[in-house]
Amino acid sequence: MGGKLVRHHLFWPLCVLGALLLFNLLYSPDFFSLVLRDGNLYGSLIDILNFGAPLILVSIGMTLVIATGGIDLSVGSIVAISGAIACLSISKGTDQSSIMLVLTAVGASVLLSLVLGLWNGALVTVTRIQPIIATLILMVAGRGIAQLITSGQIITVSNPNYEYIGAGSLAALPFSIFIVAGMLVLASLLTRRTALGLFIESVGSNANASRLAGLRSRTVILAVYVFCGLCAGIAGLILSANVSSADGNNAGLWYELDAILAVVIGGTSLNGGRFYLIGTVVGALIIQTLTTTIYMIGVPPEITLVVKAFVVLAVCLIQSEAFRKTLKLRWKKRHYPAEQEVTRHA
Amino acid sequence: MLNRKYVPILVTFGLLAVMFAAGSFRYTGFFSAQVLFNLLIDNAFLIITAVGMTFVIVAGGIDLSVGSVIALTTMVSASLVEQHGWSPAVVIPLVLVMGATFGTIMGAIIHYFKIQPFIVTLAGMFLARGLCYIISIDTITITNGFFTKVAQTKIALPGDSFISINVVIALAVVAGAIYLAHYTRFGRNAYAIGGSEQSALLMGLPVARTKILIYAFSGFCSALAGVVFTFYMLSGYGLHAMGLELDTIAAVVIGGTLLTGGVGYVAGTFIGVLIQGVIQTIISFEGTLSSWWTKIVIGLLLFVFILFQRLLSERRVSLKT
Numbered sequence: 001m002g003g004k005l006v007r008h009h010l011f012w013p014l015c016v017l018g019a020l021l022l023f024n025l026l027y028s029p030d031f032f033s034l035v036l037r038d039g040n041l042y043g044s045l046i047d048i049l050n051f052g053a054p055l056i057l058v059s060i061g062m063t064l065v066i067a068t069g070g071i072d073l074s075v076g077s078i079v080a081i082s083g084a085i086a087c088l089s090i091s092k093g094t095d096q097s098s099i100m101l102v103l104t105a106v107g108a109s110v111l112l113s114l115v116l117g118l119w120n121g122a123l124v125t126v127t128r129i130q131p132i133i134a135t136l137i138l139m140v141a142g143r144g145i146a147q148l149i150t151s152g153q154i155i156t157v158s159n160p161n162y163e164y165i166g167a168g169s170l171a172a173l174p175f176s177i178f179i180v181a182g183m184l185v186l187a188s189l190l191t192r193r194t195a196l197g198l199f200i201e202s203v204g205s206n207a208n209a210s211r212l213a214g215l216r217s218r219t220v221i222l223a224v225y226v227f228c229g230l231c232a233g234i235a236g237l238i239l240s241a242n243v244s245s246a247d248g249n250n251a252g253l254w255y256e257l258d259a260i261l262a263v264v265i266g267g268t269s270l271n272g273g274r275f276y277l278i279g280t281v282v283g284a285l286i287i288q289t290l291t292t293t294i295y296m297i298g299v300p301p302e303i304t305l306v307v308k309a310f311v312v313l314a315v316c317l318i319q320s321e322a323f324r325k326t327l328k329l330r331w332k333k334r335h336y337p338a339e340q341e342v343t344r345h346a
Numbered sequence: 347m348l349n350r351k352y353v354p355i356l357v358t359f360g361l362l363a364v365m366f367a368a369g370s371f372r373y374t375g376f377f378s379a380q381v382l383f384n385l386l387i388d389n390a391f392l393i394i395t396a397v398g399m400t401f402v403i404v405a406g407g408i409d410l411s412v413g414s415v416i417a418l419t420t421m422v423s424a425s426l427v428e429q430h431g432w433s434p435a436v437v438i439p440l441v442l443v444m445g446a447t448f449g450t451i452m453g454a455i456i457h458y459f460k461i462q463p464f465i466v467t468l469a470g471m472f473l474a475r476g477l478c479y480i481i482s483i484d485t486i487t488i489t490n491g492f493f494t495k496v497a498q499t500k501i502a503l504p505g506d507s508f509i510s511i512n513v514v515i516a517l518a519v520v521a522g523a524i525y526l527a528h529y530t531r532f533g534r535n536a537y538a539i540g541g542s543e544q545s546a547l548l549m550g551l552p553v554a555r556t557k558i559l560i561y562a563f564s565g566f567c568s569a570l571a572g573v574v575f576t577f578y579m580l581s582g583y584g585l586h587a588m589g590l591e592l593d594t595i596a597a598v599v600i601g602g603t604l605l606t607g608g609v610g611y612v613a614g615t616f617i618g619v620l621i622q623g624v625i626q627t628i629i630s631f632e633g634t635l636s637s638w639w640t641k642i643v644i645g646l647l648l649f650v651f652i653l654f655q656r657l658l659s660e661r662r663v664s665l666k667t
Contacts (some may be wrong), residue, residue: 071464123649127653127656129652129653130604130606132605133605133652134652136595136596136599137645137648137649137652138645139592140592140641140644140645140648141641141642141644141646141648141649142645143638143641144639144640144641144642144645145638147636147638147641148636148638148642152636152638248638257410257468260464260465260468261465261468264462264465270462270464270465303476303479303480304476305472305473305479306472306473306476306477306480307476308472308476309469309470309471309473310469310473312465312468312469312472313466313469316461316465316466316469317455317461320459320460320461321460322458322460326458326459
């Protein structure tokens, strides 16, 4: 029973998240307190969810891509491009109060992020370039494109309708949480209630064998890259709406790394063939909680990266089978050499 | 008869020549030995980093920590020399050992605990960058006599041109790495591991030692690049070499190394760096183009190159069968 629990893929991620939250609780007892003010909930937990929303969204898309054995390095750039396009079209608009303006802007960036996802997918499937390089192209060029759109400036908009996407609230909770929940439910339903999830895992295990078994491997791979692009695009909207501005240079910087990290912490192997959406969400929450914790305990911001490095390493080591075996072996050798001898003879 | 395996390198070299020629026709003053040498002077640190990265990628791994290690090296050197008054003769070997140790530790974690290189070196990237900020969040300017002297030394060459000591170091690293890759057991083993780690292991090659040494070598190269970068910038700063890992990987890929491992040349990487340098030079000569065009052009170039390699390798496969 215990062994089954430990072997569950969510066990270690949840342990880490629990440990982080416990630490926060011990450090500041009012960490879990939620305050209802003006019909909105406030509190550290809500902050974690709110600020973590774009990362969770990007990570969900990334999970599916990694499940096919690929990787998408371009998500950070797509985040920047999507925010830039939306803010540009809103700042160009004449009637700022019109809801159509925001819808057009959102539509334009969603469409563009789909196209960018399609570009990545086409490079991987049609020209059969390795995913890491195929998406590296857009990662490098995308940053330039985002700066080109914003002309190297930070575009600021003041449109309450647009702001709502990133900073508004619905039923006392931040609106962004609902977007993320919606995408998560969509992804879960599509992958776990239809055969699509099985297709993705099958393609991730062996794309060629899947094709020979009658699966349209290429279509599946193309679809996950498009979905990943869509997730990154929406995350870009949330991110830029939250601060009402678009910064081609810094928006979504290092998002690809954080997202990949979230996926790996969540138990999905970079080799593909298996994926855990909930694990990814937990992974992204761990990263966001860690950031919040570091800020809260007043660690100087310059050390943030060092702490992050050690936590990343610790989480990965805990999950590494080889590491756990080594540790176990050490422990046994040191304490019960006689007992080991007995079990071997028995 | 021309060996097929050299075709990608020759094409890369051809592209460099065409770009340089195009620049020469378009801009007055572009066609001179000095512009060519400036490419080397401005990209010496990138050449050294990319050489280390080539080995890592040839062996099927990746090293994201290179940019941060460069920043850390500049920071440690600047701090020890300027604020603690250490002698450069002690500091430079120290930072080189530090870089190699950093790489060794990452390599050991990657190999023994079987964690993906991407994640381990990512953690290494965070760590090194973070350590910079712990030392100081401000720029530390270097006024030490030895560093300024090396930085200002110009080695005169015929035709009124000159190179810096950095260029000599970079060229020495390239020559040494070519020897290491093609004429030593270590190099052979690196290619073998990149081709198939399983097979290399079954053949009895020292996979563990080679893999760890490769990351140590990359760490060493990054640290050396950091020293060169310190000569070049004469300062230590935690934001130095931000995002350099991407430029490095791009240079290696443009140089014809496959990210799947097993295929690639140090010489190709060298040309890959120069191509990036030429793009930047052309953009600065153009004057009206903004810096983001560099990124877009490099992205496009990456695309063209990878596509070309793809076609080439496909043709090779179809010829075989």
